[in-house]
Amino acid sequence: MQAMTTEMERRFVEARRTYVRRDFKNLNDRQLEAVLATEGPLLILAGAGSGKTTVLIHRIANLLKYGRASDSEELPEGADEAMLAALEQGGEAGLAAARLYPVEPWRILAITFTNKAAGELKDRLTRMLGEEANDIWACTFHSACVRILRRDAERLGFPSNFTIYDTADSQSLVKHILKDQNLDEKSFAPRMLLAEISRAKDAQIGAARYLKEARASGDIRRIRIGEVYEEYMRRMFAAGAMDFDDLISFTVKLLQENEEVRGYWQRRFRYVLIDEYQDTNHLQYLLSSILAGGSGNICVVGDDDQSIYKFRGATIENILSFESEYKNCRVIRLEQNYRSTGQILDAANSVIRNNLGRKGKELWTNKDRGNPIVLYMADNEHEEAQYVASSILGDYGRGQNWRDHAVLYRMNAQSNQLEYAFKRNGIPYRIVGGTRFFDRAEVKDVLAYLCVIASPSDDLRLNRIINNPPRGIGARSVELAQEIAYREGLSLIEVLRGADRYPELSRAAIRMRQFAALLDELHERAKEITPDQLLDELLEKTGYLRMLEEKNTVEDTARAENVREIKTSILGYQKESGDRTLEGFLADVALYTDLDSYDKDADCVVMMTMHSAKGLEFPTVFIVGMEETIFPGIRAIGEPEEMEEERRLCYVAITRAMRQLHLVCAKQRMIFGRTTSNRVSRFVDEIPESCLQKKNMQRGYGYHERREEPGFAHKAPAVRPPVHAPAPPVKKATPATDFSLGDRVKHKAFGVGKIVKMTPMGGDFLIDVEFDRIGVKKLMLRVAAMNMEKL
DNA sequence: CGCACCACAATTTTT
DNA sequence: TTGTGGTGCG
Numbered sequence: 001m002q003a004m005t006t007e008m009e010r011r012f013v014e015a016r017r018t019y020v021r022r023d024f025k026n027l028n029d030r031q032l033e034a035v036l037a038t039e040g041p042l043l044i045l046a047g048a049g050s051g052k053t054t055v056l057i058h059r060i061a062n063l064l065k066y067g068r069a070s071d072s073e074e075l076p077e078g079a080d081e082a083m084l085a086a087l088e089q090g091g092e093a094g095l096a097a098a099r100l101y102p103v104e105p106w107r108i109l110a111i112t113f114t115n116k117a118a119g120e121l122k123d124r125l126t127r128m129l130g131e132e133a134n135d136i137w138a139c140t141f142h143s144a145c146v147r148i149l150r151r152d153a154e155r156l157g158f159p160s161n162f163t164i165y166d167t168a169d170s171q172s173l174v175k176h177i178l179k180d181q182n183l184d185e186k187s188f189a190p191r192m193l194l195a196e197i198s199r200a201k202d203a204q205i206g207a208a209r210y211l212k213e214a215r216a217s218g219d220i221r222r223i224r225i226g227e228v229y230e231e232y233m234r235r236m237f238a239a240g241a242m243d244f245d246d247l248i249s250f251t252v253k254l255l256q257e258n259e260e261v262r263g264y265w266q267r268r269f270r271y272v273l274i275d276e277y278q279d280t281n282h283l284q285y286l287l288s289s290i291l292a293g294g295s296g297n298i299c300v301v302g303d304d305d306q307s308i309y310k311f312r313g314a315t316i317e318n319i320l321s322f323e324s325e326y327k328n329c330r331v332i333r334l335e336q337n338y339r340s341t342g343q344i345l346d347a348a349n350s351v352i353r354n355n356l357g358r359k360g361k362e363l364w365t366n367k368d369r370g371n372p373i374v375l376y377m378a379d380n381e382h383e384e385a386q387y388v389a390s391s392i393l394g395d396y397g398r399g400q401n402w403r404d405h406a407v408l409y410r411m412n413a414q415s416n417q418l419e420y421a422f423k424r425n426g427i428p429y430r431i432v433g434g435t436r437f438f439d440r441a442e443v444k445d446v447l448a449y450l451c452v453i454a455s456p457s458d459d460l461r462l463n464r465i466i467n468n469p470p471r472g473i474g475a476r477s478v479e480l481a482q483e484i485a486y487r488e489g490l491s492l493i494e495v496l497r498g499a500d501r502y503p504e505l506s507r508a509a510i511r512m513r514q515f516a517a518l519l520d521e522l523h524e525r526a527k528e529i530t531p532d533q534l535l536d537e538l539l540e541k542t543g544y545l546r547m548l549e550e551k552n553t554v555e556d557t558a559r560a561e562n563v564r565e566i567k568t569s570i571l572g573y574q575k576e577s578g579d580r581t582l583e584g585f586l587a588d589v590a591l592y593t594d595l596d597s598y599d600k601d602a603d604c605v606v607m608m609t610m611h612s613a614k615g616l617e618f619p620t621v622f623i624v625g626m627e628e629t630i631f632p633g634i635r636a637i638g639e640p641e642e643m644e645e646e647r648r649l650c651y652v653a654i655t656r657a658m659r660q661l662h663l664v665c666a667k668q669r670m671i672f673g674r675t676t677s678n679r680v681s682r683f684v685d686e687i688p689e690s691c692l693q694k695k696n697m698q699r700g701y702g703y704h705e706r707r708e709e710p711g712f713a714h715k716a717p718a719v720r721p722p723v724h725a726p727a728p729p730v731k732k733a734t735p736a737t738d739f740s741l742g743d744r745v746k747h748k749a750f751g752v753g754k755i756v757k758m759t760p761m762g763g764d765f766l767i768d769v770e771f772d773r774i775g776v777k778k779l780m781l782r783v784a785a786m787n788m789e790k791l
Numbered sequence: 792c793g794c795a796c797c798a799c800a801a802t803t804t805t806t
Numbered sequence: 807t808t809g810t811g812g813t814g815c816g
Contacts, residue, residue: 114805142806166806185811244806279805312804411802413808433804467792474792591806611803633802649803672801673807 004079013073015087019098020070022090024058027051034332035059036070038271041326042299043319047363048348048655049339049617052301056273057124059299060108060136063271064129067101076100105135107270109291112140113279115592117615121275137269141284142244142591145251149242152261156250158240161583163455164590165236165243168439170194173460177231183224197229201245202282202313204252207233238491239458248283255290266294277302277322281313289325298326304359305352308611308649310641320359337363337655339617341370343691344657351686352651355644363655372693373661375626375684377701381414381669385421386783388622391662392427392605393749393787395620402428406606406618408653410631413671414624415607422605424780425787426750432608438592442548442559446566447589449538450531453522454582457491466496469547471515477508493519518542531582532570539563610653621657626665627678628703650683667701679703739767739781739790748787750774 004012017036024032031051034044035058046052062070076083076097083097112118118139125133137144146164153160165173174190200210211226236242242250255262272292274280277300280288292298300322307316323329337345345363352358378384392405407418412434422429437443445468448461456462459482467473484502485495495502496516499509518541526534539545548560573585606618610631625631631650636642654661663684668677682703684692699705739745743755753771758781765781 112805117805140806164806167804247806276805309804311802312806413801416807470793472792476792593805609803611805614805630802635802645803670807 004075004081004084008081008084009073009075009079012075012079012084012087015084016069016098016100019087019090019094020062020066023065024062027054027058028336030332030334030336031055031058034334035062037330037332038063038068038071038297040296041322041329043277043322043326043329043331044299044301044334045319045331045359045361046301046303046334047337047361048303048306048652049337050334050363051336051338052275052334053121053124055334056110056121056275056301057128059273060110060125061128063103063108064105064132065102066099067103069098069100072100074100103270105132106137107268108136108273109144109269109271110136110138110273110275111144111288112138112275114615115140115143117275118143140591141280141287142247145247145287146587146591148251148265149247149254152254152258153250155258155261156254157237158242158250159455161240161455163239163241163451163458164247164587165241165460166438166590167194167244168444169241169460170232170243172464173235174228174232176460176463177228177235181224181227181231183228188224188228193225193228196225197232198245198313200229201249204249204283204286235459239460240455241458241460245283248287252283252287252290255287262290262293265291268294270295271297272299274298274300275302278304278307278316278319279309279314280318281315282318285315285318303361305355305361305648306614306652308614308645308652310645316357320357333361335361335363337365339658340365340655341367341659343369343372344654344659344661347373347661347687347691348651348654350688351647351654351683354686355647357644371660373663373687373691374695375663375692375697376665376695377680377697378664378666379668380666381417381671382421384624384664384666384669385417386786387664388418388624388662389421389425389427389783390748390787391622392620393425393747396427397747397749397751400619401603402605403601403603404619405622406608406613406616406620406656407622407624408608408610408613408656409624410610410633410649412609414630418607418624421783424783426777426779426784428604430602430604430606432606433612436593437562437565438589440559440562442562443566446535446539446544446563447586449522449542449544450535450582451586452493452519453526453534453538454586456493456519456523459485459492462492465542466515469543472511473508473515477505477512480504481512526582530574530580531585532567532574534582535567535570610649613656614652617656617658619658620660620662621653622662622664623653624664625669626663626681626684627669628681629676629678630669630671631681632683647683665701667698679705739785739788744791745769745788746791747771747784750777752791753777 020036021032024035027035031054034042034055038059044052044055046055079097086094087097110121112121121138122133125136125138149162150160153162171190171194174193175185178185178188178190207226207230210229211223214222214226236246255265269291272288274288288298300319302319304316304319307314307319310316323331342365345365349362376387378387388407392402395405396402409415415431415434419429419431438447445465448464451458451461452465463478463482466478481495481499482492485492488495493516496512499505499512502509505512522534522538522541525537529537545560545563548556548563569589570585573588574580577584577588579585610623629637632643632646636646665680668675680701680703685703739755741755741758744752745755746752747769750769750771751773753769755767756770756776757768759766767779767781767784768776769779770776
């Protein structure tokens with residue numbers, strides 16, 4: 001066969017690129033470029049709503065189907081004119097010529113931040129590529145590390161079935177240590193200690209070095225912290241446990257220090273993709289760069305403007321300095337937004353423009369201008385919530401779904417009034433975040449049982465359950481036993497087993513031995529039966545469920561319900577993963593969050609913090625509490641860096657909205673039991689006036705407006721209106737109460753109905769209205785009257 | 792040992 | 807305002 005000429009080689013490469021391109025017709029130019037640039041380091045700056053996930057999916061599809069064909073000059077073996085012709089023709093026949101080292105799915109590592117994102121990625125990949133997609137590693141940093149560590153944790157001295165401590169576990173451990181070291185929780189706040197330990201781990205400073213440096217500095221406080229750190233690591237190690245940071249830092253350590261392990265993974269992964277790169281910390285950066293170190297094919301996707309987790313150690317530097325870190329890297333900006341209308345994007349752009357130190361990006365859209373952003377000023381937090389509720393009722397009446405609406409706030413504490421308003425108005429809602437299912441005390445208790453059964457040396461969890469339900473082993477006895485354990489170098493359960501041998505335990509010794517025997521028995525049973533069966537046995541034999549059922553209060557019934565719910569979750573795991581091991585379930589649970597269970601399909605208004613909203617979108621979004629000291633939060637005021645993070649948060653919140661955005665503030669509000677009066681958020685001022693439709697706005701509260709009295713905003717008692725704003729007419733909250741039993745009414749959202757029941761309640765009435773379309777609804781009359789007329 | 796009461800503090804939190 | 811954690815009593 002005649003070798004191809006240079007000219008033909010050029011044509012071949014060109015034709016091949018065109019061939020591959022045909023598979024991705026539905027992408028825009030920038031997206032396409034990002035999909036085709038498979039080789040070497042690549043930074044994709046993906047603005048909000050720019051089709052980032054689509055790009056990731058197609059990029060992977062490209063790798064699997066064509067390998068590096070779209071991004072290489074290399075010709076396949078035996079390239080000849082016939083192949084070139086087939087390519088140029090563009091038919092099925094060209095496929096063989098177009099492929100260049102197609103990638104095996106298991107050579108692709110795609111890392112996201114949430115299980116939810118990972119799950120979505122997997123789903124979409126499976127839908128597009130079929131079963132083959134199952135071999136792709138699409139997971140979170142943490143779950144990737146768990147998989148790596150399960151294989152080689154022994155090299156670090158950990159058992160391969162190490163347990164994972166969540167934040168609450170870590171906190172509880174720190175508290176124990178503080179107590180043992182006679183340190184005061186006031187001056188050594190566990191939260192602060194953990195943050196410091198986390199920072200040290202991120203900087204790869206081990207406890208020994210931390211302590212050494214602290215001693216050298218002579219700073220007594222740092223020495224104490226170092227001692228806590230050291231003890232923390234010691235106990236974690238003894239318990240065979242790792243916290244979230246450890247998962248990453250030990251993986252990095254393992255890879256850095258062990259050439260064999262490093263080589264194994266580097267040879268395995270040819271393509272590494274990292275999503276939400278702006279949220280990575282230093283350690284995660286290291287991990288990704290090591291894992292991609294074999295091939296050098298690292299693709300990171302992120303948006304510096306959406307970095308909102310600095311407080312968790314994320315460093316925006318990672319994304320800002322990617323270009324200098326990887327000298328030959330390519331940068332692609334995705335700026336076309338497919339989500340929001342023009343005015344919403346204008347608002348987002350002009351807010352974020354006020355930040356310094358960004359890569360610079362401007363979102364644009366083909367969509368029309370859309371509706372202006374509604375800016376509403378409520379009298380107080382009560383009315384704020386009612387405004388949101390009424391607006392949603394109106395939309396619902398016009399045919400929109402509840403689920404098309406999201407209410408975003410800065411802090412969870414703001415959700416209360418909204419909840420009441422939704423309840424009063426009969427609006428179905430759902431709160432994402434807050435206390436999570438797996439953070440509830442009763443759930444943690446039961447999981448602690450399972451943990452101890454799985455790994456008996458887990459002293460921390462054993463401590464949690466040793467006298468729960470009460471079995472006559474008091475705090476003092478536990479303390480004594482724990483002391484003995486330290487002294488003898490045993491784990492707590494070993495002391496319990498041989499409790500007779502320690503005279504100081506005299507009184508509780510029998511019960512201790514009984515309890516240890518029970519745990520040992522369950523430990524043995526765990527080898528024979530499935531986790532769900534074990535759970536049943538455990539709840540029965542420990543008397544835990546009985547304890548809750550006997551109490552019979554509302555709370556305890558709910559708790560018992562939650563405990564039973566764990567079974568659902570175990571069964572779900574067994575079904576999903578096909579795995580029947582207790583360890584597997586526990587590892588999964590440790591990395592599970594509530595966000596994962598957020599169900600898009602239920603028709604409910606969604607309430608959550610702006611942080612939780614990242615990555616989601618809704619036709620209509622309400623951002624409430626648009627006031628200085630709330631958003632931006634008080635802690636950010638006067639702190640330029642923090643302020644920029646708040647502004648990014650604002651950018652994230654605004655860009656969640658597809659069609660309609662409401663910004664709501666209140667002239668005064670009660671927060672943490674105090675009434676305050678704040679000016680309108682500076683972020684509102686950063687939005688062009690032309691995008692805003694002001695409702696109920698009153699002068700004197702603007703951020704930009706000069707204050708007549710110095711310090712007014714901080715000192716003025718809530719009740720006093722600003723001097724130059726005439727006192728607003730006092731709005732009587734009492735609505736027309738001329739509704740009575742049997743009335744035919746027309747409600748803004750629920751349509752026509754009849755009042756079938758009226759129950760006096762707290763100076764108001766709870767009414768049951770039988771609506772023609774949707775049946776009976778319970779509403780508070782006073783509130784309902786605002787949205788309802790008599791027929 | 793367990794419960795009741797009081798003081799206190801209180802962003803955000805993908806794992 | 808809410809939740810939590812510590813103390814003191816039965």
